[in-house]
Structure formats: structure tokens, C-alpha cells
Amino acid sequence: MVWFETILVVLTVLTGVIWLLDKLFFAKRRAARGGLLDEEPVLVDYSRAFFPVLAIVLVLRSFVAEPYKIPSSSMMPNLLIGDFILVNKFAYGLRLPINNQKVVAIGEPKRGDVVVFKPPHDPQNNWIKRVIGLPGDRIGFQGNTVSINGQALTYQTIGTYSGRGVAFGMDSAALLEEQLPGRPHQILEGLDRHVGEGEWLVPAGHYFVMGDNRDNSEDGRLWTQSHFLPEENLRGKAFLIWLNCEGWFCKGSFDASRIGNRIQ
Template identity: 45%
Template sequence: MSFQSILGNFALILFVLTIGTGIVWFLDMFVLSKQRRAAADKALAELDARQARLASDGIKIDEVDRAELEAKILRQPVWVEYSGSFFPVIALVFFLRSFLYEPFKIPSSSMLPTLYVGDLILVNKFEYGIRLPVINKKVIELNNPKRGDVMVFKYPVDPTVDYIKRVVGVPGDKVVYHNKRLLINGQPLSYQTMPDFLDEEHLNYSRQLTENLNGVSHRILNDDRAPAFVNDPFNFPKRENCSYDNEGFSCVVPEGHYFMMGDNRDNSLDSRYWGFVPDQNIVGKAFFIWMNLGNIKRIGSFH
């Protein structure tokens, strides 16, 4: 793993910080604090003995603040104090984002009109099973992704990058995209025309339709200027499961993999180009927009 990829892996950085601050916290709790306590007790005992000798000799006793001396000796070193203070917070954040919910920011328009650039979303990390952080290995089976889910996953071409798309095909499905319409296992999806969608970022209109996928009704966009065929697909694993022609493509989803597409169909780099998403790349199910600094009306759940 390169240094640059380590810097880009926030989960790994958070894990290292949790372990590092945790070691310092436990070391101080069970070793260093006891050493400071013993040193304080010894210093106070020596002070009391000295004061007693002075008093017995009729010498004026030094005015020493015992509480101040004790506090000074018991005070944590700065590096211990900061590590101990940060550990509970870092550990809590690490637990929450590793096993419960993780925030993400939408960086592109590939999921328009469902998700906008700048949407800050929450991803359910346990919906598809409990996974060990950093290595992303599933240890407890729960639910499997379903057609229509909006899912975050590690980009198969570069697993240090997170992608978000909609699940179109699950293991065993035959996914056909013909003239910009989907057929799943030979059954065409239903579509309903809607008013054209204005992309305010690029100031252009796109054809907008409602697509019903596995009972999940959601909006998609088509660009009439874009061709239906897939231009220059990658040489991805299991490429033999797919065939391409001038009107689209056909793919059979292999076991343990998923076929993903963006809702902005003609402006999305997805499974049509780089192939299937293996189960081990799954991060979680996206389900809620918790903030958009440019438009607070975006806050809420989505399909």
C-alpha cells in the first residue's frame, strides 16, 4: 500500500489513532498513574518527616502547600493528557463509522436526480452484514443488497476510492440495457415520462423518467444526445459474462457480485464500463441526506 493511499484511507488512519491513544490511555490508567501516586506518597512522607524534625528541633517550619505539591506530582505529562482526552472520542467515532453509520459527500452528478453534488449522506454499515473495519471482511451475515438499493462500495479498479451507484443486478441476474431501457431476467422495467430535468450546475435539460426497479420507484435521466452503446468498456474480471452491441449490452451477474448503474444514465461511469462489484467491496446502504450546505431543503431520506 502506497503512502498516498494510506493518507486517503481515513478508516485506517482512525484505526491507528484509536490503537495509539488507547495504548497510552491504558498505560496511564494501569501503570503511569500508579507510579505518579507512589512518587507523590513518597514525597509527602518525606515532607512530613522533614517538618517533624524541624518542629522537634525548634526550627521554624517551612510553609509548603501539601495539596499543591501532590497535584504537581500527580499531574499527567502533556502527551499523556492529550492522548487520554482524545481516546474516548476517537474510539467512539471509530466504532460508529465502522459498524453503524458513516458519512459521505456526493462528489459528482452521476446519481442525479436522486443525489446532488454536495449532498452529505449517511450510509448504513450493518444493513449488508457486520464487517471488520479497515480490511472490510464480513464476519456476520445479515441482508444482501437488493435491486433498487443505493449502495456505496469500493471502486473495483481502485479500492481506495468509494463509489455510489444503484444496484441493478444481483447474483444470477441477466441484465440487458437496450436502447436505454433495462430488462432484468427478460422482464422489461416500467417507465413513466416526467417533465425534463434542469441540471443547474451545467445549465442543461435532460429527459427525466420514473423507473420501477424491483418495486423501487425512482427517477432517472437520459441525454438524447448520447448514444445507447457503451464506448470502450474496460477489460474487467468476468468480462466474458457480457456482450456489447450498438444498442446497449447484456450481462449475466456472477455469484458474489453486483451490477451497478448511476441514475444519470448517460453521465455515469459504472458497471457498464468497469464491470461487477464483488461482495467484499461493499461499504453499505445509502439512505439519508443529512445536509447540503447549498440547499437545506435536500435534507431527508431518499430511494
């Protein structure tokens, strides 16, 4: 969230400035007056102790990997409520914290990538979906079937989804494997629902994203202001589940089998 990034940046800068000013000016003045080490102000002592830690966290979180907790069922069956995941922050270029401005271009999303982003209509929060359409693609969705540039995707029926815990309510959904080019993956769909049908031409610099839980995902099919995700709103590529528990402090159920699973 923006507020957390802002607080982290402010604290890092503030403690760094205090530590630097003391080292360059005030510490020398104390030494010239014959001051002892234990006369160092408490604020300086805390800044010297916390600045390196805050700086390391800021660099890792902004440019290497950021933790993220799955808040909804929109990416079931592949990501569950309670999954804690890691997001690769340099896969699509290095970006500054807070304003998310790209400073180093590295790569672009590929079809099938699971991405974390700021939706155009809710820029204060991070969402997670799968990239279905690339710039220039014509994406269609009719009768629970995705088509890309006029070519309908094929689906392999696996069976009926069997969920547990927070996923128990999806037991009636059909479990399918969607043959997305280069990235086949499992999806869920209702047996008698066709949510968000339509056809969309993805403009340059944008992507079309969808949730794997097709009937329970607020994604590009349903966004009203713009159906497309701007490239500058990307936060990173989801790549690993490192924990699963329903409560923030694992007060709910805990599923050790999901730890270490790669996100496909």
C-alpha cells in the first residue's frame, strides 16, 4: 500500500539525515568540547541503529522482492486466501517507491504471467491477476471461453473442484485446464454463469488481465473506466508462495503443503 511505502521512505530518509548530520557536524563539536560517547543524543543513537535496517528493507522491498498477502478468491484454484507470496520487483523494470516510476527498463510481461499491479480505478491498493492479452491483441470472452486474435482457447476438464478451509465454498465449481499459449494453467468456472462477456482490443502500453476464478473475479472484463491495465501500474511478477495461513498471525488454519510452491 502507498501509505506503508511512504512511511518506510520517510523513516529511512529521516534517520539517515539525522545520522549523517551528527557524524559530519555535531559529533565533532561534542568531541571538541571533550564530550563522551554516552553523551550522544537518544535520537541520534536510534537513528544510527535503525537507518541501516530501514535502508536494507527499503532496497529489498522496492527493487528485489516484495511480500504480498492474497486477500480474495479471484485467483483460485492457484492462489488461495491466506497465501503469502513473493513478488519479483525487477522482472518488469526497476521502479521508484511511492510513485512507481520506472527508472531502469528490464523486461515486459509475458502472456500468462501472474502480476501484481495498481488497478486504474483503485490506485491506492495492489491487486493480482493473470495477463491474458498483450498490446495489440484482440481478446474475446464468450460462453466462458477466451479467444485471442480470433482463436478460441481449448480447455481440458479435470473435474469438480474440491476445496478446503476458505476454499470450501467453491466445491461446486468446475476445474479446468486452460491452454493459454505458453502457459497452460488451471481455472475455475461456474456451470451456468457467463460473467463479463465481450471483446476488447488491447491498446499499446496496456495489458488485459483476468482472474483464474472466472466467475468471481473483478478484472478487465468488468472495469468500467478502462478495461486495460496500464504498463506504468505494474508492481511486479508473482513467483513464490512462502506461507499459507488464514489469520495474519496464523491464528487460523495453516497449510504447510503450499510453502515453497512456485506460481504458474
